[in-house]
Amino acid sequence: MDITYAARGVRFSYQLCAATGCVQSIGCFLCWDCSNTFYSIECQNTSDVFACIGLRRKQYCILNKQYSKEEYEKLVPKIIEHMQKTGEWGQFLAKSLSHFSYNQTVAQDHYPLEKAEALKKGWQWRDEEKTSQAFNITPKELEFYKKHQLPQPILPPNERYKSRLAKKNPMQLWERTCAKCNAVIQTTFAPNRPEKIYCEKCYLEAVY
Numbered sequence: 148m149d150i151t152y153a154a155r156g157v158r159f160s161y162q163l164c165a166a167t168g169c170v171q172s173i174g175c176f177l178c179w180d181c182s183n184t185f186y187s188i189e190c191q192n193t194s195d196v197f198a199c200i201g202l203r204r205k206q207y208c209i210l211n212k213q214y215s216k217e218e219y220e221k222l223v224p225k226i227i228e229h230m231q232k233t234g235e236w237g238q239f240l241a242k243s244l245s246h247f248s249y250n251q252t253v254a255q256d257h258y259p260l261e262k263a264e265a266l267k268k269g270w271q272w273r274d275e276e277k278t279s280q281a282f283n284i285t286p287k288e289l290e291f292y293k294k295h296q297l298p299q300p301i302l303p304p305n306e307r308y309k310s311r312l313a314k315k316n317p318m319q320l321w322e323r324t325c326a327k328c329n330a331v332i333q334t335t336f337a338p339n340r341p342e343k344i345y346c347e348k349c350y351l352e353a354v355y
Contacts, residue, residue, distance in 0.1 A: 149239075156180075162239045174239055185223075186240060197223055248273035257318050280305070325349055 149162050156168035163169060168180035175187050182194040189201050196208040197219075207219040214222065230236035249255055249270035250262075262272045280303040292299055300307060316335035323334050325346035332346045345353060 161237070164239070173237070176240060188240070188244075195219060197226060242269055245271065247271070250275075256312050327353075 148160075150157060150160065150164070150166065152165045153163060153169075154167040156170070157163065157166055158170050160166065160169050160172045162174045163172060163176070163178070165177045166172070166175060166179070166181075169175060169178055169184065170182040172178065172181055172184040173186065175181065175184055175190070177189045178184055178187060178193075179191045181187070181190055181192070181196075184190055184193050184195075184199075185197045187193070187196055187199045187202070190196060190199055190203070190205075192204045193199070193202050193208070194206050195216075196202060196205060197210075199205070199208050199211050202208060202211065205213070207214045207216055209219065209222060209226070227236055235241075245252075249260060249265040250272055260268075260270075262274075265272050282303040284299060289299070291297070302310070317337075318335075319337075320333045320335060321337055323332055323336070323338055323344055324330065325332055326343040327345055327349040330346045330348075332344065334344050336342055336344050
């Protein structure tokens with residue numbers, strides 16, 4: 148549940164990102180073939196580890212320190228109890244651990260914030276100067292443009308990406324009525340948009 152970019156074998160786990168083969172694990176990022184691994188980053192083939200980074204084939208570790216089975220099983224319930232009191236248990240890794248500023252991530256693309264808003268929420272922010280940026284056009288890319296009689300791009304890839312995003316509908320739903328049957332529907336097309344919006348039934352009838 149609440150897992151992003153999961154591959155094979157992920158079971159009985161919660162709040163993971165980029166996980167493969169993780170079983171009974173919580174709050175981990177970039178972990179592979181782990182079990183009973185909690186709040187850890189870039190661990191592989193681990194079991195019974197808590198708040199560790201970059202471990203390989205390890206067991207009974209806390210903060211990358213090796214413990215005996217008995218010590219580990221005594222300490223972990225105390226840590227969990229403390230995290231439950233602070234409200235951290237069951238949440239994903241703290242945003243303060245992010246390697247990136249908010250405006251450097253795809254979160255800013257889909258849920259844009261102003262600098263003050265991001266800082267207030269506890270995220271980092273990186274101010275970037277607007278400068279002209281050189282970029283390469285590969286021979287295959289140039290061949291494609293010529294073949295389809297397309298102009299060569301004058302903007303760098305990042306700027307082209309931003310212009311494409313600007314054309315997307317916002318991540319917001321509005322209540323509207325179907326332009327054909329007047330059924331109440333929800334759509335990402337704002338009420339002041341000129342497009343005719345159909346409900347699913349009318350859309351499928353029109354298409355097929």
